[in-house]
Amino acid sequence: MDDFEIRDSRRPQGPRKLTRERREYLRLVDQGIGYAEACRIVGINTRTGKRWRNGRNASGRSRAAPPANTVVPPCEPAPARRTRHLNEDERIHIADRLREKATLRTIAAELGRSPSTISREVRRNRTSAHGGPRYYRPHAAQRRADSRRPRPKTGKIGSNPELRDFIQDRLSRRWSPEQICQALRSTFLDRPEMHVVHETVYQALYVQGRGELRRELARALRTGRARRKPRRHANSRLPGPIRDMVMISERPAEAADRAVPGHWEGDLIVGANSRSAIGTLVERATRYVMLLHLPGGHSAAAVRNALVDTARTLPPHLKRSLTWDQGSEMAAHQAFTLATDIPVFFCDPASPWQRGSNENTNGLLRQYFPKGTDLSRHSREDLEAVAAELNSRPRKTLGWDTPAERLAKLLAAHSN
Template identity: 75%
Template sequence: MEFKIRDRSVNAGTRALVEERRVYLQLVDQGVGYAEAARIVGINVRTGKRWRNGRTASGGTVQALPIEPSGASPKPSGTPLDGPSRYLREADRIHIADRLREKATIRAIAAELGRSPSTVSREIRRNRTVLPDGSWAYRPHAAQRRADQRTPRPKPDKIGQSPQLRDFIQHHLKMRWSPEQICHALRRRFPDRPEMRVTHETIYQALYVQGRGELRRELARALRTGRTRRRPHRHAYKRLPRAIRNMVMISDRPAEAADRAVPGHWEGDLIIGKGGKSAIGTLVERSTRYVMLLHLPVGHSAASTRDALVESVGTLPPHLRRSLTWDQGSEMAAHRAFTVATDVPVYFCNPASPWQRGSNENTNGLLRQYFPKGTDLSDHTRERLDVVAAELNSRPRKTLGWETPAERLAKLLAASN
């Protein structure tokens, strides 16, 4: 690199070495040694060290922070490094450099840092310094500067910077292509142009996120959902707690219920009708997949559900009344009264965990052939529910070796007698 050393002896007063700093750090990033980089720009080696690492205050000297070429805010020397961090810190990068010199493996370094091996591997690949002879070296301070240069937000959006990319996406959205289909079409059409590739999430953000506007908002109506704004998905940890007291969780359920070897353990739920105003209760025996339907003509409040459960479970013999597993719906707020009346303990699933009642969820899907969504379920009589349950219980099931639930239950009853 050609650099003309400035004659500072002819300058009146002090003048910041802005250009010298920039060139010095650029040379270091390119793999030039610290002493050689200092010689090229005409500074002392100790000056270069202070630019790279900063200087702590002591005696009559003042504190100097490391030079940040990216314009990002420099980190004070006293910044604490303890505690978890989402991103690698300078201390982590120094540890990586030290261990690489000791020929440690990527997995060993990752274990020492408490990180994924892919995190360490990606860090080395992205922030290493390529030397003139084609080899590479990992220099932690240079790696930290590269990481800081990529940190500032917001970053320029890819779609807004390329009119060709924006027109391609808008044209195919008008053709009612999905964002994912458009992304794959871009990869096939422009295999050698990475600037013409985006993910489907980038397209969704360009349509939905306020303040961007790279894509015309009316194009959102061409999506399959037709929504003009993104609908948030609630996570399990954000769900509101249910108004159910004294719940016993499924983790405390007897082990015999999990392996389905012992009959008498049931799963329950509601299928909801139009507007959430009507419902039908469903009970499925885990071992035989035998189905019982609860008639709820006056609503699915806690009291109505409790009474319907007591009536249905009361028809079973004692050895088929071992436990009931339900989700955390408010209709089971009276579960303690149900247990007192039937001597059947109730166990509750974890939030957003329908697989913990897999048999019941599968049965609810079958019931939708008889009771479609969006219909008023209060129109169905007790007799109609019994007919539907009988049809399901007389249907051969692959999981039962092509026996019907009624046949399997009859065998169990005969063996117990």
């Protein structure tokens, strides 16, 4: 390239093209020289350099001009149109219609796109000059989109060893990704580089080829799966006849809004071939968990006796009601109520959401007691240890308190 010299005449050039000035300006910018300094060296106004970089819209007698592509190397072919992404023609249409004061919803309908897609595009890619009004320039928007698109990109977890170690430590302790992300925000208040959303953790575990988290840690998740699986409707258990049931519709209203502690939900998790089981109790207000040891089977009599023994360990103000499904193991519910003075209410058939806290807890317990295993080999001490670990986990629904902390507050308030 010939040595560049600033032109002698500083008068406006009119229709003349500043070809050599433009080429030199872009060369300086590509070398990393600042925009203002490159303009000073070449001898042009900063607004001229901005128009060269970002392009310009049609105005009066001036035609629209595309920007110089200084972000994507010229040897790299422009990406082909993808159905998921806006292309340059669509961006030009957006700019033209914005000048005509069309609404974003109208533009979206004309392009066959979602209104949120158009709104996000305009919000992300508007530009302003020296802090002035922000305008949408289609060619500059296309250049920014092209520069953001190249893949693969290093994930946030993979590029931050401290963040990766923190997450792996909590996963090994059977914390859920959402609990881990909340702990990151609480522990590193002023360090946004240590903040992620739980979907980022799932992606680091499930997406093949990333290698950001050890694959074996997927077994610490509640599902224990190394890949995602579509949700399925579980087969509804056919209930056996239970005499004199009192349905959940007759349960006191105070139990429904969780304002008053002492209302419990219960169920069984069953082992291989339905030969063993563990009883689960969850307090609705605090999500506190208690497990029933059933070494002799899960007949109605065995479940009744285990429930009676557990209820006798509770203070009177925590013995208000028990909600169960229509399983035959609760056939002796009247004897339980007579022994403990705790009324039992039954859910409607195939309505597990009426015991939502208990269903969620049973899912957590499957991390410790997988399906298809013999549950009778777990001792009472094993069950107490698992319950203690669950009760010490922070819960989003409790404002990230633990069930044990929330129950302790209730007991302290009642004693005062």
